[in-house]
Amino acid sequence: MRQWVFIFLFIAIISCSVFAATWEEDEATSDGEVLESSTDFPCHSLSPENYTCSACIQFHDTCAWCADWGFNNQTQFSRCDSRANLLENGCPQNEVVFPKTTIRNIENEDLRDGDENIEDIQIRPQEVDIQIRPKSRARFFVTFRQAANYPVDLYYLMDLSYSMKDDKEKLSQLGDLLAERMKQITRNFRLGFGSFIDKKVMPFVDPRKEKQVSPCSEGCAPTYGFRNQMGLTIDTNKFAKEVDKALISGNLDAPEGGFDAIMQAISCNDSIGWRDRSRKMIVFSTDAGFHYAGDGRLAGIVTPNDGQCHLDREGYYTKSIEQDYPSIALLHQKIKEKKVNMIFAVTQNNRQLYDQLSNALPDVSSSVGVLANDSSNIVQLVEQEYEKIAEKIIMVDNANSSMGLKLSYRSRCLVGEELVDTNVCDGIKVNGQVGFEVTLEATHCVKERDFTLKIGPSGLDDSLRLNVHVICDCDCEREVVYNAPECHGRGTLACGICQCAPGFVGKHCECDSGGETAFALESKCRKDNSSLICSGRGTCECGVCKCFQRTNPLEQVTGQFCECDNFNCPRHDRKLCGGHGKCNCGVCECEPGYTGRACECPTSTDSCLSKNGKICNGHGDCICGKCHCHTDEDGSRYSGPFCDICPTCPSKCVEYKPCVMCQQWGTGIYNESKCAECPFDVIPVKELPVLNISENAEDETWKECQFVDPSDDCTFYFLYYYDGRNNLTVWVKEDKDCPAPLPVLVIVLIVIAGIVILGLLLLCLWKILTMIYDRREYAKFEKERLNARWEANENPIYKQATTTFKNPVYAGEAAKNK
Incomplete structure (x- = not known):
């Protein structure tokens, strides 16, 4: 038992040590560890016209510069190289310029919930200093936690055109309930109200005078662009009253001037009363579409919207008929700049339009909810859409390509998930914490060196301040x-x-x-525009290449551009030019009797002679001292060192067979003319001769052959022989070996007898099966007869003509006598 306890404790200690090491590594990374590239990069390929220390460290994040005067004067190495190469090549360590990317936390307070005395902190760290060199990356971690009772400013922006009359009445009835529900989400809550119609100019409104005064038949307020009915206030009880007091108005066309209203609600900070630190929310309620930039030209309004606040003392928008509607791009810019969250509460028939608008606002917290025809679900809608926005964290920043900086994000979002490339996390509840791994990359240098970046969740004022200094210059350039x-x-x-x-x-x-410029002189040391100076094997001195000397005195680099040498030629059997030539500027000059790229091929064909004295046995070509066999016209394929092996070639027996058949018996595939072309005349004999041939003789010099003549199915024999002079003699046996004739009558009788016997056997088998079946059926009948419920001598369906009934209360004669 004790052994198991000790084993468990040992495993627990090891696990804790691994976890602690991992945690320390993560903390070290977040406190300033730099993500450095380990990719091998040719720093020495820096262009000559930009051969300076600054250009070197901007070239790649692995490049270093040697600032020692004597380094390049005494060696042939490049000043711009990796740090390890510079030290190895003799550059003093204190003269190596190799700036490193560093990260330092300036402000890193713990996350906390705020109260009346202190502000909440939702993001950590709060301020970081980063020094980064071009082509380098710096990685750090940002943690966000939603604080409880975070301040919320909700501004209800409502379309008060005539079609929204019942919606306004319902909102005035539900105003107190809306305020109460929001206070349950956060105690630090303020509520405001504004309304909009459209521009009071043709063709957006009816031009008749009576319609200008009252656009609808029941008596309405004159048309207006936007009005701030009630600024943001903690006295939420006023909301229902202000909504009830607001008058319905009207316009002529279907789309409304909602973009003008959103722009004024965002820009008029003093009139609306937005707080600096709060979740700013605008609920945009309408049953129609919207006008946008360019529509104002229909009324002759060509001045673009300036995105500024233009409200009078009564809260009306004063530039409604002077400036065009805002564009979606301007609206996106202002929403993102002011960190406003948008809730579009629209009817079902406009859902798709506002979904497209929400998608056109990237990096902005926005959602679209379906409004009931009379806005009866407005409280639930605002509550649901608020939770969607509040639970969705979108990390945004102000970095752009003009700074030469790029930010990317990775996160696990919820615990247990894998680290993925994203700046968005969903489902983050109050007091829920989420971490983002942020990577800052300096893509290139620009005129500015110092930048201030802000990273934070969309729609909130909390942000991390990044003080970035891009190291584009060397300190030694100031000396x-x-x-x-x-x-x-x-x-x-x-x-x-x-x-x-x-x-x-x-x-x-x-x-x-x-x-001439230095570049023009150096171009004289280049073979072409794409090549290195002096081919990378020399130095350019006043437009003339001076080639480097090799440690081996036998190896020399020559040529106008140091492009030639006597040691970089093809090798054969590990020998330069196969040991049969001289290397000249990358090309082998072969000795007499040899050829080939590496002088590996002898010109003589002696090594290709076969035993018959032919080159490659007459079935191949001698190339580079070796036989390369080919395929003959008849499809025969030869192989072997001398092309003397042919598994697919026909044998001599097969070759001589047609001639023997046509000459001896007049059969076979040859006709008379073809038979006359045979290279031999057969010698008929009673018995084939027995030749006295030595054991060393080749198989192809003689052989006894045997075949079957298909014309009579008889076997015939012949013998061919090549003497020392290559003369051919063929003997053929006169008589064939024919098989005895088959007894046809006997075979016919046997077949008939077999058929009769087979028929009798089948008949007997049928009779046996029939008898077995009959017996089974009879046995089944006897069994059913014995088990019958009626007697065999009585008809089971017969019934008596009389029926007898007995009175159940009658006791009989015996009872009467008692």
Whole structure:
């Protein structure tokens, strides 16, 4: 028992150690560990016109620069290379410029719920400093937790056209219930109310004077674009009263001017009363579509919407007939800038339109709910859609390509899920915590070096402040020596290289350019525009290549562009040019008697001679000293070192068979003319001769052959023989071996007897089966007769003519006498 306890404790300790190590690793990453690339990159391919320290560290995140003056003057190595290569090639460690990406937390307070004295903290960390070099990535973690009783500002924006009359009445009845439900979600709640119709100008309204005063028959308020009926206030009891006081109005066309109303509700911060730290929500209630940018031209309104606040003291929108409707892009910009959450409460027939509008607002918390015809479900709708928005966390930022910065997100969202590429998490309840792994990448350098980025959930003011400094320059470039002697007094020395004065070029400004640029001189050292300077095997000095010397004195690099050498040629059997030639600029110059790319092929055909003295037995070609067999016209395929093996070729017996048959018996496939072309004349004999042939003789020099003549099914024999002079002799046995004739009558009688016997057997079998069946049926009949319920001598269906009944209360004569 104790052993099991110790084993359990040991496993528990190991598990805790692994978990702690993993946690420390994650914490170290979040506190500043840098995601560095391990990809091998050719830093030395930096273009000559940009051969500076700054260009080097911007080229790739693995590139380092050697700022030591003597490094490149004494060696042939590139100053721009990986840090390990520079140290290995002799650059002093203190002269290696290799800036690293660093992350430092400036403000990292714990998450907490706020109260009257302190504000809540929903995101951690709150401020981070990052120094990052181009082509590099920095990874850190951001945690978000929804605080309880987070402030909510809800502004109800309602369409008060005539078709919404019953909706307004229902909202005034349910106003107190809406406020009460929202207070159950958060105690820190404020409510406001506004309304909209459309622009008061043709063709959006009826131009008649009486319709201008009262657009509907029952007496309505004049048409207006937008009116702030009640600013955001904690006195939510006023909401129902303000809704009830609001007058219905009307317009002419079906779409409404809702975009004007949304823009004013967002932009007029003072009039509406938005708080700096709150979840700002607009409930947009309508039963119609919307006008957008360009529709104002129908009324001659061409001035674009400026996205600014234009409300008078009574809360009316003053620029309604002067500025066009906002565009969807401008609306998206303002919603995202002010961090407003949108709830579109619309009727079923407009659901698809507003779904498309919601999808056209990326990185914005918005939802679409179906409104009942009289808005009777408005309380449940607002509550449900609010929960959808509140439970959906969308991490957004203000990074863009013009900064040369890119942010990407990964998250597990809920515990137990895999880490996936996403900035959206659903189903996050109050006090629910979710973490995002954020990766910052500096794609390239721009003019600016310092940026301030903000990362936070869409629709909330909580955000992480990122102070980003992009390392695009080297510190050594600030330490400049003018007219440096190392540069022959013709340039400035910075980061170990010379920046030459006009008219001079070269590493030490030693070359008089003669009016040509350094790039033009270096182009003279390139074979073409795509090749390296001096083919990467030399240095360009004043437009002339000086090739590097090899450690092996026998190996030489030559050519105008150092493109030739005497050691990079094809090899055969690990020997340069097969040991039978000389390497000249990548091409083998072969000795007499050899050819081929690597001088591997002898020109002589002696190695291809077969035993019969023919090259490759006459069935192949001698290529590079070896036989390459081919297929003959008859389909025969030869193989072997000398093309002397042919598994598919017909034997001599098969070849001579037609000639023997036609010459001896006049049978076979040959006619008279074909038979006359046979290369031999057969010699008929009674018995085939016995030849005295040595054991070393080849099989093809003689053989006894045996075949069956299909014309009479008789077997015949013949013998062929090649003497030493290659003369052919064929002996054929005169008499064939024919099988005895078959007794036809006997065979016929046997067949007839077999058929008769088979018929008798089948008849007997049928009789036996019939008898067995009859006996089974008779036995079954006897069994059923014995089990019958009636007697055999009485008809079971007969009934008596009289029927007797007995009185159950009659006791009989004995009872009367008592």
